[in-house]
Amino acid sequence: VIDEAIAAGRYAIDTEFHRERTYFPALALVQIAYGDRIVLIDPLAVDISALGRLFATDTLAVFHAAQQDLDVLTHAVGSVPSAFVDTQIAGGFLGYGTPSLVALLTGELGITPGKGDRLTDWLRRPLTSAQRDYAAVDVAYLIEVWDRLASRLEAAGRLGWALDACAEL
Numbered sequence: 001v002i003d004e005a006i007a008a009g010r011y012a013i014d015t016e017f018h019r020e021r022t023y024f025p026a027l028a029l030v031q032i033a034y035g036d037r038i039v040l041i042d043p044l045a046v047d048i049s050a051l052g053r054l055f056a057t058d059t060l061a062v063f064h065a066a067q068q069d070l071d072v073l074t075h076a077v078g079s080v081p082s083a084f085v086d087t088q089i090a091g092g093f094l095g096y097g098t099p100s101l102v103a104l105l106t107g108e109l110g111i112t113p114g115k116g117d118r119l120t121d122w123l124r125r126p127l128t129s130a131q132r133d134y135a136a137v138d139v140a141y142l143i144e145v146w147d148r149l150a151s152r153l154e155a156a157g158r159l160g161w162a163l164d165a166c167a168e169l
Contacts, residue, residue, distance in 0.1 A: 002054045008034035010060035012142035015069045016122040027076040028122030033139035055081045062142045064101045090149040090162045108148045113137045
């Protein structure tokens with residue numbers, strides 16, 4: 001998966017985690033999409049620190065609302081992607097008042113995903129098919145959304161602003 005994501009040149013990434021009654025958030029799932037693949041990685045079953053090799057490359061990671069994911073990955077992996085963009089930040093520079101993932105998917109792609117299992121216990125195993133489907137949607141369209149937002153930002157002369165804000169994050 002790591003080699004394929006690197007070869008793809010960019011990938012979408014998201015995490016699910018548990019924060020209640022823990023000092024640091026407990027990583028429960030990592031979702032990665034690249035090319036035509038979506039991969040759900042169970043950090044309870046595999047050594048997630050291997051993602052550090054992917055994060056150390058200049059392969060572009062596309063997040064939505066990256067702040068919490070970056071915190072979780074810092075504790076679980078020991079690093080974060082060295083090159084990344086955040087569609088929430090980009091959406092803000094294009095006038096989205098609330099650049100939620102649902103708002104961006106609806107506004108940019110005409111897709112309205114279901115609310116699904118967002119308030120689920122992500123540490124419980126096995127994950128249900130509804131949980132897996134919900135988690136997959138979180139990354140399935142991020143690269144396409146980023147491409148559209150980046151094009152619109154470029155046309156508006158604001159792409160640099162968004163990239164600077166992502167770098168600051």
